[in-house]
Amino acid sequence: MDEKKQVILIIDDSEINRALLNHLLMGEYSILLANDGYQGVEMALKHLPDLILLDILMPNIDGYETIKIIKNNELISKIPVVFISGLDSVEDERIGLDLGATDYISRPFAPPIVIARIRNILISVKQRDLVEKQTKELKEAYESLKHSQNQLIEAEKFIYLGELVAGVAHELNTPIGIGVTTASHLRDVTNKISDAFSNNTLKKSKFDHYVKSINDSSNLILSSLQRSSELIKSFKLVAADQGLSEKKSFNLNDYLNSILTVLNPEIKKSGHIVNVKCPEQLCITNYPGAFSSIIANFFMNSQKHAYKDRTKGEMNIIVSEEDQDVVLIFKDNGQGITSALEKKIFEPFFTTKRNEGRAGLGLHIVYNTVVNILKGNIRCEGNPGKGAQFIIRFPNKI
Ligand SMILES: Nc1ncnc2c1ncn2[C@@H]1O[C@H](COP(=O)(O)OP(=O)(O)OP(=O)(O)O)[C@@H](O)[C@H]1O
Numbered sequence: 500m501d502e503k504k505q506v507i508l509i510i511d512d513s514e515i516n517r518a519l520l521n522h523l524l525m526g527e528y529s530i531l532l533a534n535d536g537y538q539g540v541e542m543a544l545k546h547l548p549d550l551i552l553l554d555i556l557m558p559n560i561d562g563y564e565t566i567k568i569i570k571n572n573e574l575i576s577k578i579p580v581v582f583i584s585g586l587d588s589v590e591d592e593r594i595g596l597d598l599g600a601t602d603y604i605s606r607p608f609a610p611p612i613v614i615a616r617i618r619n620i621l622i623s624v625k626q627r628d629l630v631e632k633q634t635k636e637l638k639e640a641y642e643s644l645k646h647s648q649n650q651l652i653e654a655e656k657f658i659y660l661g662e663l664v665a666g667v668a669h670e671l672n673t674p675i676g677i678g679v680t681t682a683s684h685l686r687d688v689t690n691k692i693s694d695a696f697s698n699n700t701l702k703k704s705k706f707d708h709y710v711k712s713i714n715d716s717s718n719l720i721l722s723s724l725q726r727s728s729e730l731i732k733s734f735k736l737v738a739a740d741q742g743l744s745e746k747k748s749f750n751l752n753d754y755l756n757s758i759l760t761v762l763n764p765e766i767k768k769s770g771h772i773v774n775v776k777c778p779e780q781l782c783i784t785n786y787p788g789a790f791s792s793i794i795a796n797f798f799m800n801s802q803k804h805a806y807k808d809r810t811k812g813e814m815n816i817i818v819s820e821e822d823q824d825v826v827l828i829f830k831d832n833g834q835g836i837t838s839a840l841e842k843k844i845f846e847p848f849f850t851t852k853r854n855e856g857r858a859g860l861g862l863h864i865v866y867n868t869v870v871n872i873l874k875g876n877i878r879c880e881g882n883p884g885k886g887a888q889f890i891i892r893f894p895n896k897i
């Protein structure tokens with residue numbers, strides 16, 4: 500068989516018909532010949548031809564039964580089958596096409612027409628195979644892109660957690676530093692008093708001064724340790740929820756304030772202020788970690804995009820209840836977002852600060868978190884010149 504030529508299998512019980520078709524097509528194609536349906540199916544399975552020409556009236560099994568076997572075997576079901584038959588009624592043609600034939604040629608036929616039809620079918624089959632191959636490749640490329648995107652999003656969450664850890668470590672530095680300095684001061688003055696006592700040189704005024712010093716220092720150590728303990732508590736609360744795994748009932752006002760405590764080093768550094776206004780007794784059932792990721796992203800965005808070099812911006816988190824829903828608004832008083840940008844900001848990888856190394860994933864993560872975790876919705880009002888505003892609505896219990 501000529502390797503380069505496309506292969507046509509002719510299944511016909513009449514030797515004359517087979518010889519005629521063979522003669523007609525052998526110049527352009529490699530030809531296989533079978534003289535009944537069973538032999539035809541066997542050869543099709545063995546050689547996987549590009550096209551099958553099938554007679555209808557044959558002994559043993561006829562063309563209709565043969566095509567049923569071909570179309571039910573997935574190894575060969577995609578090979579186009581063309582009936583070529585002396586039966587020329589419209590009904591025969593309909594049955595043939597209904598059984599999955601690609602075309603139906605009645606005898607007697609004009610040879611150039613047969614050649615042209617077969618050529619067209621083979622071209623369209625080639626195109627179909629090409630499209631199928633490209634679609635498969637595109638699907639694989641899409642899956643792999645999606646996978647990379649998910650990995651990037653996961654990585655971004657870790658970066659956020661890393662930033663939190665760095666921020667809290669920085670914040671803890673001050674109270675713990677104060678505690679250490681004060682405690683070592685206490686040790687020094689105690690040593691001095693102890694020496695004076697041993698040498699019998701301890702005066703009442705010195706002792707009074709020492710007692711005052713102990714009092715001041717222990718107050719300072721206590722407040723530093725309390726501040727450290729508060730910071731650690733907030734951090735534990737916010738960081739432990741980063742896995743977003745545990746659903747619970749919690750006080751939203753307290754939780755939002757804990758988030759701001761953890762973000763405090765960043766907020767202080769930025770020179771902006773962030774206020775929370777939330778009903779004090781509002782308890783919701785949801786995934787608390789989702790809120791810390793959302794608020795941190797909003798804050799970082801306002802800080803990075805809203806104010807250029809300006810400090811003293813004001814951000815407000817305003818929470819209210821509407822029926823069974825909670826509405827959380829985050830707004831800043833920066834430059835706002837134009838309506839052209841507003842349409843794109845939730846898309847993955849959309850950023851206006853690519854050249855500053857931003858990935859454009861923050862608001863995409865926020866969007867997914869709101870929709871998939873809070874089971875709510877989010878919209879943005881860009882308010883150019885006045886400040887962007889993000890409105891999130893979610894059920895108070897999920
Ligand atoms: N508060 C805001 N004020 C003005 N523009 C904003 C504000 N928040 C977001 N944007 C615009 O929306 C775009 C998309 O925000 P998103 O958080 O998705 O990406 P990013 O901040 O640029 O990058 P990343 O969050 O990955 O660091 C930003 O590039 C910015 O142009």
Ligand SMILES: [Mg+2]
Binds near residue numbers: 796799800860861862
């Ligand atoms: Mg961002």
